[in-house]
Structure formats: C-alpha cells, structure tokens
Amino acid sequence: MPVYLKPIERDSIIEMTKEFHSILIVACPGCPNESLAYLRDIPLAKKITISKNHTKIECYAINQEVRRLSEIFQEQGLSVEIEVLNEKYLCLLSGDDCETLRERLPHTDAIFVLGCPAAAEGIKKISGVSSYILTGMRTVALFFYSYKYDPKSGDKYITEGQFAKIQKREEMIMNKSMSSSNLQMLAFHITTVCENRCEYCYMGDIERNEHSPYSKIKKVMKELAYQNVKNLLLGGGNPCMYPHLNKVIELGYDLGFIIDIISNTLEFKDRSILKYIGGFDATILGPTYLEHDKIARRKGAYKHLVFNIKKLVDDGYKIGIVLNTTPQTYDKLFKTVKNIIEIEDILPNGIRYVMIQRVIPKGRASSTLKYGLKRDHIEPLFADIEKIEQVYGLKIVFEDPFPVCLIEKKYHKYLSPCVWGFTKGSINWNGDVSRCGADPRFRLGNIFEKPLNEIWEQSSILLSFRSTDWMPSACKTCSLLEKCRCGCSLSNITESDHEPDIFCSYSPSCSEMHIKNNFHKEKEIRR
Amino acid sequence: MGVHTKILSDSEIVGMCEGFDTIVILGCGACANEALAYLKYNLISKTIQNEEEHTYKQPYAINCEMERIEDILRNKGHRVKTMIINVYGEKSVCTLNDNDLESLRKEIPSGDVILALCCSSGQMGIKKIVGSSINVLSIVEVVGTLYCHFEDKREGQLIVKEKSVVVPFSCDREINRSG
Numbered sequence: 001m002p003v004y005l006k007p008i009e010r011d012s013i014i015e016m017t018k019e020f021h022s023i024l025i026v027a028c029p030g031c032p033n034e035s036l037a038y039l040r041d042i043p044l045a046k047k048i049t050i051s052k053n054h055t056k057i058e059c060y061a062i063n064q065e066v067r068r069l070s071e072i073f074q075e076q077g078l079s080v081e082i083e084v085l086n087e088k089y090l091c092l093l094s095g096d097d098c099e100t101l102r103e104r105l106p107h108t109d110a111i112f113v114l115g116c117p118a119a120a121e122g123i124k125k126i127s128g129v130s131s132y133i134l135t136g137m138r139t140v141a142l143f144f145y146s147y148k149y150d151p152k153s154g155d156k157y158i159t160e161g162q163f164a165k166i167q168k169r170e171e172m173i174m175n176k177s178m179s180s181s182n183l184q185m186l187a188f189h190i191t192t193v194c195e196n197r198c199e200y201c202y203m204g205d206i207e208r209n210e211h212s213p214y215s216k217i218k219k220v221m222k223e224l225a226y227q228n229v230k231n232l233l234l235g236g237g238n239p240c241m242y243p244h245l246n247k248v249i250e251l252g253y254d255l256g257f258i259i260d261i262i263s264n265t266l267e268f269k270d271r272s273i274l275k276y277i278g279g280f281d282a283t284i285l286g287p288t289y290l291e292h293d294k295i296a297r298r299k300g301a302y303k304h305l306v307f308n309i310k311k312l313v314d315d316g317y318k319i320g321i322v323l324n325t326t327p328q329t330y331d332k333l334f335k336t337v338k339n340i341i342e343i344e345d346i347l348p349n350g351i352r353y354v355m356i357q358r359v360i361p362k363g364r365a366s367s368t369l370k371y372g373l374k375r376d377h378i379e380p381l382f383a384d385i386e387k388i389e390q391v392y393g394l395k396i397v398f399e400d401p402f403p404v405c406l407i408e409k410k411y412h413k414y415l416s417p418c419v420w421g422f423t424k425g426s427i428n429w430n431g432d433v434s435r436c437g438a439d440p441r442f443r444l445g446n447i448f449e450k451p452l453n454e455i456w457e458q459s460s461i462l463l464s465f466r467s468t469d470w471m472p473s474a475c476k477t478c479s480l481l482e483k484c485r486c487g488c489s490l491s492n493i494t495e496s497d498h499e500p501d502i503f504c505s506y507s508p509s510c511s512e513m514h515i516k517n518n519f520h521k522e523k524e525i526r527r
Numbered sequence: 528m529g530v531h532t533k534i535l536s537d538s539e540i541v542g543m544c545e546g547f548d549t550i551v552i553l554g555c556g557a558c559a560n561e562a563l564a565y566l567k568y569n570l571i572s573k574t575i576q577n578e579e580e581h582t583y584k585q586p587y588a589i590n591c592e593m594e595r596i597e598d599i600l601r602n603k604g605h606r607v608k609t610m611i612i613n614v615y616g617e618k619s620v621c622t623l624n625d626n627d628l629e630s631l632r633k634e635i636p637s638g639d640v641i642l643a644l645c646c647s648s649g650q651m652g653i654k655k656i657v658g659s660s661i662n663v664l665s666i667v668e669v670v671g672t673l674y675c676h677f678e679d680k681r682e683g684q685l686i687v688k689e690k691s692v693v694v695p696f697s698c699d700r701e702i703n704r705s706g
C-alpha cells in the first residue's frame with residue numbers, strides 16, 4: 001500500500017461540491033489512511049471503546065479526515081453519508097465485494113472518494129457509471145514506511161517514512177544507482193536580512209537590507225506544495241527577522257509541509273506559531289560569548305541566542321545545535337557544547353543533535369580559504385566530536401561530508417555522503433533552485449519556468465553531480481565511494497558546479513594545493 | 528495496493544546483471560503480483576493445500592515471473608536465488624515493522640545484487656532491510672495505479688481483466704490539475 005496521497009485543499013473541496021445537496025464520503029483504509037497518518041503525524045490505528053466490553057480497532061487517520069470533511073460538507077448545508085471500509089481496499093475488490101457494497105451504499109448526488117485513482121475506479125464499479133464521483137486526494141509519490149504497534153494501547157503508528165521516486169525506465173537501466181535522487185527537503189531562503197554579519201556567510205553582501213515580499217513567498221510555497229515537496233527548512237539570512245514569519249509558518253502548516261527553521265537568534269515574537277514548527281536549529285559560532293560575538297560581529301549575539309534556546313527548551317522543544325568548523329573552531333567543538341550544557345544550563349535532553357558543518361568559500365568567504373579547514377585539523381576535529389558523543393550522549397549529524405579515506409576508521413560511523421542534490425535542495429523566494437543549501441548561485445532553474453520535478457530530474461548540473469564523471473578515476477572504483485562521493489564538492493574555490501573535495505588527494509588541482517606533503521602518509525592510511 | 532508496474536524486457540534485465548555472479552530475485556506478493564496477473568498470468572493467487580489439509584493462498588503471478596527470469600539468468604551463467612518477501616494478503620514490502628525488518632534481514636539470501644520485482648517503495652523497503660552492503664536494482668517500471676477486479680474460484684483468485692482498470696500517473700496528474 002505504497003501510494004502517497006495528499007488531501008485536496010478546503011477551497012477546492014467546497015468548489016467541487018457546491019452544486020450538490022447530498023454526498024456520500026467513501027474512504028479506503030489502505031494508502032489514504034497511511035498517507036494521512038504520515039502527513040499529520042497521527043496513529044494509523046487506534047483501539048476505540050464502543051461499550052464496556054467492546055473495543056474495536058479503527059483506522060484512525062482516515063476516520064479523522066472523514067470527520068473533518070463531514071463538518072465541511074455540513075457547514076455547506078449538504079446532507080452527508082459516510083462509509084469507511086475497514087478491511088477491503090477499494091483498488092482490490094472481488095465481484096462479491098462489489099455486490100455487497102452496492103447494496104450497502106446509500107444513494108446520494110455525489111460520491112466523494114478518499115482514495116487513489118484506482119480506488120475511484122473501484123467505486124465506479126460498485127455504484128455504476130451514472131454516479132457523480134469526486135476524488136478527494138491527489139497522488140503525490142510512492143512511499144515506504146516502517147511502523148510500530150503498541151499492544152497495550154492498541155495504537156499502530158508510523159515511525160519512519162521515505163518517499164520513493166517513480167523511476168523512469170532509462171534511469172533504472174542506466175543507474176546501477178547508488179543513491180536515490182528523490183527530493184525530500186528544500187532549504188527555503190525566505191530573507192537575506194540578518195543582524196549578524198559573519199565574515200564567512202554564504203549569502204554574501206548583495207541585497208542584504210530588504211526583506212522579500214510575502215506575496216512571493218506565498219507563491220513559491222503554493223507551487224512547492226503542488227509539486228509535492230514535504231519538508232521545508234526555513235533559512236536566510238535569519239528567518240526569525242522576517243516580518244511575516246507567522247503567516248509563512250501558518251501557510252506552510254495548511255499546505256501540509258513539515259517546517260523546520262534554522263536561525264541565528266531563534267527569536268519568536270508570537271509564540272503561538274511554535275507548535276507548527278517541526279524542528280529548531282541554532283548556529284553557535286564559538287565556545288564563549290566573546291568568540292561567538294566576534295565571528296557574528298555583533299555584541300550580545302551569543303547571549304541573545306542562548307536566552308532564546310533556553311526559553312524554547314523550557315517550553316519542551318528540542319534544539320539542534322549547529323557548529324561551523326573553521327580553523328578557529330575545529331578544536332573547540334566539545335568546549336562549545338560543554339559550555340552550552342554546563343554553563344548555560346541547557347541540558348542534553350533539550351538538544352536534538354549536534355550538527356557539524358564546513359564553511360565553503362562562497363558569499364563573503366568567496367575567493368578565500370581562510371575559513372576552510374586544513375588537513376591537520378581533521379584528526380583533532382573528529383576527536384572532539386567523539387568526545388561530545390561519549391560525554392553527553394548526543395547524536396552527531398554531519399551536514400557536510402569529508403573524503404572518507406582520509407578519516408580514521410573508528411570515525412566512519414559519523415560520515416555519510418552529501419545528500420544535497422539527491423534528497424535535499426535549496427530554493428529562494430524567487431523560485432530559483434540550487435543544489436546545495438549553502439550555494440547562493442541558484443543555477444538549476446526557476447520553478448515558475450519549469451516544474452521542480454523536471455528541474456530535479458533533468459538538470460544537467462544535477463545529472464552530472466549524481467554521476468561519477470567528475471570524480472578522479474581512483475575514486476570511481478574505490479570501495480568507499482558510496483559512503484564518500486568525493487566529500488564536499490564545494491569545499492574548494494571554484495566557479496564550477498562541483499568538483500572533488502579540497503582534501504581529495506586524487507584530484508590533481510587539490511593535491512597541488514594541499515596535500516603533496518602528506519601523500520605518502522595518506523597512502524598508508526588507505527592501505 | 529494498487530500500484531501498477533511493468534517489468535523491463537528480458538534483454539534489459541540481462542544487461543543489468545552483467546558483472547554480477549550471484550543474483551537474488553526478490554518479489555513482492557502485493558501490487559507487483561496483481562500487476563503481473565493483470566498483464567500476463569491471470570491468476571493472482573493459487574489455493575494450495577498442505578499436508579495437514581489446510582488451504583492457503585500463494586501469490587501466483589509473481590512466482591511464475593520469478594521462475595521465468597531465473598531460467599533466463601541461469602542460462603546466461605548466473606547463479607540465481609529467489610524469494611517472495613511476503614505471503615499474499617499478509618504484508619507488503621513497502622510497509623514493515625521493526626520485527627519484519629529483523630526477521631527478513633536473516634531470511635534474505637546473500638548474493639552480489641538484488642533484483643527487486645516490486646515498485647520503487649518496495650525497493651526502498653528492501654534497501655532498508657539489507658542496508659547498503661548490496662546493490663538493489665528495480666526491474667519493474669511504475670506506470671500508474673491499478674484497480675484490480677477479481678473472482679474467487681476454486682483454484683484461486685482469478686483477475687477479471689475487462690473490469691480491471693489502469694490509471695496512468697500522467698492521467699492522474701491531469702485530474703489533480705483540474706481539481
């Protein structure tokens with residue numbers, strides 16, 4: 001039951017049904033129930049008490065949706081009948097099933113089907129061609145999910161879901177593919193305005209004073225919802241400075257997005273919107289207020305951020321701590337986390353994870369490698385990260401990869417290949433798309449000129465990035481390739497769209513610059 | 528259930544297996560089975576009687592197709608192992624709980640590559656089970672959704688092609704656009 005469906009918007013429902021007087025809602029307990037459980041983060045099934053001695057297991061998510069629809073129709077003055085099938089899937093019916101259902105279903109002006117198009121066909125078979133059939137959900141993708149069953153409460157709920165791309169024939173044959181290119185999350189840069197003035201900010205200095213118009217943000221979000229994007233990470237600039245942030249978050253919720261936010265302040269004026277935000281990330285630039293404020297070039301930046309993190313944690317939210325690794329901070333990551341926990345009193349159970357980022361030479365840092373790590377920083381960096389995990393039991397997430405062959409095997413557990421360009425992408429308020437969240441060039445195309453799925457599937461930049469053509473030949477046949485994919489492809493000063501990591505010793509340009517001296521040592525590590 | 532899939536051509540499948548010695552074919556007894564019944568084999572499931580005279584339904588179409596591909600690949604010199612992930616009507620490979628993942632991890636035969644005879648979410652489920660240690664290649668193309676109309680017969684569940692309908696995804700998109 002893997003078809004992922006989204007319910008159509010309230011306005012469309014009203015428009016579709018305004019000519020009718022009576023309506024029958026027929027709901028399939030298969031894919032629609034699973035999709036809604038995933039979309040709304042509610043149980044798949046729940047034990048319902050009917051009477052003292054009777055309980056039954058109800059397909060919870062679909063029943064909730066039926067109740068919601070029923071209210072909408074009743075508000076319109078329609079008479080509503082309901083049929084939620086509990087065991088039969090509408091796309092798989094026998095002749096006997098059709099017969100039984102035909103007798104059971106009441107006659108109404110129209111039938112509103114909560115199911116996939118195949119389910120609507122099933123209803124046609126039952127009710128005959130004369131009935132007016134409306135489909136209340138649209139097919140978005142295929143999806144895989146794993147679930148848990150709690151025998152005590154009788155609840156069954158989804159623990160993890162992943163969208164699956166509908167692959168084209170050619171892709172399946174050509175790709176003995178290593179990774180999925182199924183877009184799951186977009187970093188959405190809603191503003192460039194930020195009160196910090198970090199020297200290495202990837203957004204650069206151009207147009208940093210004016211916020212984007214809300215009308216543009218709204219247009220982009222509606223298009224993204226239509227194009228089936230599920231997760232949005234609001235970024236900037238500082239999205240918390242955006243004057244219409246409330247509207248953005250509420251609209252996102254209505255459109256069915258899971259919204260995360262990354263900010264340098266986490267300052268929310270209206271706290272009623274917090275419940276609509278899925279995850280909060282905050283960038284801590286240094287271990288003390290002096291170092292943080294120096295990098296941010298703003299006095300009081302650290303205290304302001306830490307105060308807001310504490311407020312959120314006190315309200316029961318968990319915060320992702322984002323740490324930038326630079327020559328100034330590579331050996332202070334543990335100290336940064338330690339200070340947050342032990343001095344600022346933000347306990348580990350209020351921290352969702354510690355995310356490690358590299359600074360790429362873009363924006364204000366373009367044309368300089370001043371903020372990029374050096375080879376001899378790698379070992380102390382990983383030792384620090386391991387310490388964070390061991391001492392505080394915090395989850396470590398690597399946003400930007402390293403060439404795996406250069407890292408000691410015991411640290412490989414932290415590493416994963418770059419997913420930007422596969423499952424993650426980036427977009428600005430104009431609808432321009434970029435592969436990497438930290439690449440401000442937005443070269444892939446515009447969603448109002450070409451649908452996002454076409455950009456994502458056909459962009460020559462992305463196709464090239466997903467292939468191994470740009471990698472050194474030694475990397476193409478390396479057994480670590482799947483875990484590495486040549487590290488961070490924007491770590492070097494480059495105008496090209498992607499090239500091997502600055503530390504990759506097999507790339508001719510890189511070896512000249514950095515690692516000639518270490519080449520032999522490296523070969524030993526590889527062996 | 529309801530995803531309609533079409534299998535790649537024999538030459539395409541043979542081409543994908545080049546360079547691999549031991550091939551594992553994993554079939555899903557849900558949608559892919561129904562799609563194959565619709566396209567080729569007519570019977571969705573076959574009623575089987577075991578030694579204790581209990582009857583149960585076994586996915587039929589997917590079994591036939593796996594045997595056919597197995598023959599082709601064996602003739603090309605590959606070693607082939609096959610497995611249907613689920614028993615018909617029980618589970619689909621796209622919806623698994625932690626226990627399923629654990630038990631299937633032990634049951635799936637080892638090989639150099641897995642050919643997934645299921646839709647892309649099933650392929651994702653298989654990847655979840657086996658991890659990144661082995662390549663999982665899908666050999667079916669997802670084309671739309673299938674309304675599958677069947678009759679219960681003594682020998683099993685027989686698909687009624689005239690009453691079954693395939694809705695291509697392209698058509699579905701049109702429906703979505705127009706609301």
